[in-house]
Amino acid sequence: MLDLYFFPTPNGKKITILLEECGLPYTVKTVHIGKGDQFHPDFLRISPNNRMPALVDHEPMGGGAPISIFESGAIMINVAEKAGKFWPQDPRGKYEVAQWVMWQMGNQGPKMGEQGHFRRAAEDAKNGDQSYAIRRFDNEVHRLFGVLNLGLFRKDWLAAGQYTIADMICYPWAAYWKMRDIDIEEFPNVKAWLERIAARPAVQKGMDVGIGPAEDPASVSQEEKDRRAKILSNQRAVQIPQEWLK
Ligand SMILES: N[C@@H](CCC(=O)N[C@@H](CS)C(=O)NCC(=O)O)C(=O)O
Structure with a gap:
């Protein structure tokens, strides 16, 4: 259990x-x-x-x-x-997946988290001018959508030629692109990948x-x-x- x-x-x-x-x-x-x-x-x-x-x-x-x-x-x-x-064990596939899992943990999650943090902080005037922090994390989040877009160039899935935990770990953060002020049309590979994942019944349930x-x-x-x-x-x-x- x-x-x-x-x-x-x-x-x-x-x-x-x-x-x-x-x-x-x-x-x-x-x-x-x-x-x-x-x-x-x-x-x-x-x-x-x-x-x-x-x-x-x-x-x-x-x-x-x-x-x-x-x-x-x-x-x-x-x-x-x-x-x-969802995690192939051949050495090539295994580390292709591992690098995206690590990327998510070290980049996408923390940077998008900080973007949200400073945007919320800016709503309270007592916190002062947050424009530098907001610009920094808005830019980072835009950059990170670009990283996913590069990673998905001519590919259906991020790693190992199949749907894996690399896709699942990155999906929920990327799915909320609208509230991150991202124009998803700028990232067509990400847009198609999001649609592919969103169509899966288990993803909808999760x-x-x-x-x-x-x-x-x-x-x-x-x-x-x-x-x-x-x-x-x-x-x-x-x-x-x-x-x-x-
Ligand atoms: N690197 C951690 C991040 C987890 C994380 O940030 N969780 C947040 C919610 S999304 C949390 O529990 N926050 C509680 C807090 O900030 O005290 C992971 O991927 O598991």
């Missing part, structure tokens, strides 16, 4: 897409990052980076005690290896995984709203939780 610690963002949806593609059953454990679940001492044991997604596999490869994995790329490598699907009914904003006190507003910015190191010392 697989427990997926999840919130419905592009990083979470990479994993639901892969699990749906593999047909593996899994239980969604909500990590509501807007409420601060990612700082719970039990979750930090699984993901000391206080980020979701994370996976607990109760029947891991090789047997033995359950294993937990954080970082979406590592999770996808593990699931694909376990399922024996993208639709949610966390149940939305909370009624009226039920949340102002104090709680103020607490939540600070959670995703101004994070500093978490000390060893008291619970761990017992």
